[in-house]
Amino acid sequence: MSQTTLGDDELFGEAAAEMRDDVEEHLAATRAELPDADEVWETDADNVLGVLNGLRxxxxxxxAxxxxxxxxxxxxxxxxADAFEDAADLAAAxxxxxxxxxxxxxxxxxxSDLTNAVPELRGSLEGLGEDEAEDGAEDEDEAEE
Incomplete structure (x- = not known):
């Protein structure tokens, strides 16, 4: 084996190790960017819309x-490049x-869909209550006549 080939093999081995390190670093950075479980689970909101906005x-x-x-x-x-000896763990991650x-x-x-739908639903329900109140007032007016 020539000196050049031995040097190339060493360089390839270093490059393969650096590639694996790069993959592992990016996987760690991906995990770090994901939401914390407590952030998704806990809330300090006073109403449903606040909960939904906080969750969103x-x-x-x-x-990530x-x-x-x-x-x-x-x-x-x-x-x-067939640089990894065993990369099953990387593929699985x-x-x-x-x-x-x-x-x-x-x-x-x-x-996000719920965050948009809940205020509309609330408005519709409030409108329904107002319509019922107006209908009740009209019925009372008619009964008095």
Whole structure:
């Protein structure tokens, strides 16, 4: 084996280790950006709309998607270059985080829909109460005549 090949192998090994480190760092950054379980569960709101607004804010994934994208990019490069000896743990972590982020995004969308629907529902219910009060007043007026 020539000296150049040995040097190339060492460089490739270093590059592979750096790629794995990059993937792991981006996975850690992804996890750090995800909402804390207590933020999603606990609330200090006084009404339903406050709860929904707080939950919607808590379900923000921040830069998690971008960090996961970077992890996927470096993982894909490492896999295609056959740089990883065993990357099953990285693939599983990427998949788990991908599913979790999608679940959080779906929940965020559902909460956003409710945040828009609840005030409309309240307004409709209040309008219904006002209509009933007006109907009752009209019935009393008719009865007095």
């Amino acid at each position: 804010s808590a379900l923000d994934v921040g830069e 998607e971008e960090h996961l994208r970077q992890a996927k990019k470096w993982y894909t490069m490492g896999e295609r 990427i998949e788990d985080l991908d599913v979790l982020i999608e679940t959080i995004r779906d929940a965020h969308d559902d909460v």
